[in-house]
Amino acid sequence: MHVTRRTVLAGIGGAVAAGTLGGTMLTAQAADPQAGIVVKIGGIPWFNALEVGIKKAAPEFKMDAWMVGPTQADAAQQVRAIEDLIARKVAVIGIVPNDSAALEPVLGRARAAGIKVLAHEGPDQKEMDWDFELTTTEGYGKAHMDLLAKEMGEEGEYIVYVGSLTVPLHNAWADAAIAYQKEKYPKMKMLGDRFGVAESLDESIKTTQDQLRANPDLKGILTFGSQGPIGAARVLDDRGKAKTIALVGGFSPGQGVKYVKSGVIRGGFIWNPMTAGEIFVQVASMLAAGKEPTDNMELTGVGPVRVYPDKKLIQAQKLESLDKENIDRLVELGL
Secondary structure, eight states, X not given: OEEOOOOOOOTTTTOOOEEEEXXXXXXXXXXXXXXXXXOSOSXXXXXXXXXXXXXXXXXXXXXXXXXXXXXXXXXXXXXXXXXHHHHTTOSEEEEOOSOHHHHHHHHHHHHHTTOEEEXXXXXXXXXXXXXXXXXXXXXXXXXXXXHHHHHHTTOEEEEEEESOTTXXXXXXXXXXXXXXXXXXXXXXXXXXXXXXXXXXXXXXXXXXXXHHHXXXXXXXXXXXXXXXXXXXXXXXXXXXXXTTSEEEEOOOHHHHHHHHHTTSXXXXXXXXXXXXXXXXXXXXXXXXXXXXXXXXXXXXXXXXXXXXXXXXXXXXXXXXXXXXXXXXXXXXXXX
């Protein structure tokens, strides 16, 4: 497992500070509360950007916060990372779940130990204190389906990729998009079942190659998961299929900018993963201080948010369009 750990020492507010005076060790009265944030996979642009947000916000909110990025999008690796954070007695564990059911027991142990659990992209995660989202499930699914339908001329066959078949939010987006297609675009048809490949570049490439062979009349690919559009774009570009097959989905702008400009990726929508990293730290600082989120509170980068205590949901709405007009601005932000 690749663990990324950055301890931020802030000169103000009581981070760990130590010095010697006449042989006596002087230590600050209290260290900043600790938050370990476990994401789906380390080393890919999306979560690299999220980590930048964590590092940026840590001194501002007086948190000792860091990201843990497993080497594979694997629930077992997330479980082991959470077990390590429980042993370290952190104040808050953040989680972007690969498999909600697999994480439920270990997150239950964390909460039993008095650790607060904050989820993102995990609205149905059991054993969490709060989940924050930067778009609604239905809104995100429908936005992508409307774009796919437009690019396909509202008819023809398409396939769907998700990060994996156990990632709750990707599958909820896909459910919303597919149901919306059946209702609004009856001349379109989804082929087969969704493919759980979109967090892996290699698997997205291989699946796209296989699907082009199996379905010569394919007109669309809809992908939820940041590596899906990139892998599919490589294949469409190589095979000269970019004009006949509409590719739509969310991805890290810097990774996909050339494909948007060349028209291989027709577009998509994301929220800013740096903003998600900052919000992880901001809300973790509240939870560590024993405070609860309140309706219409301001979150960094998104403004006032809705808070639904019954659902344990903090709901923002802040999407960016991955189109030719907007993508250079997102790349300049470091995304």
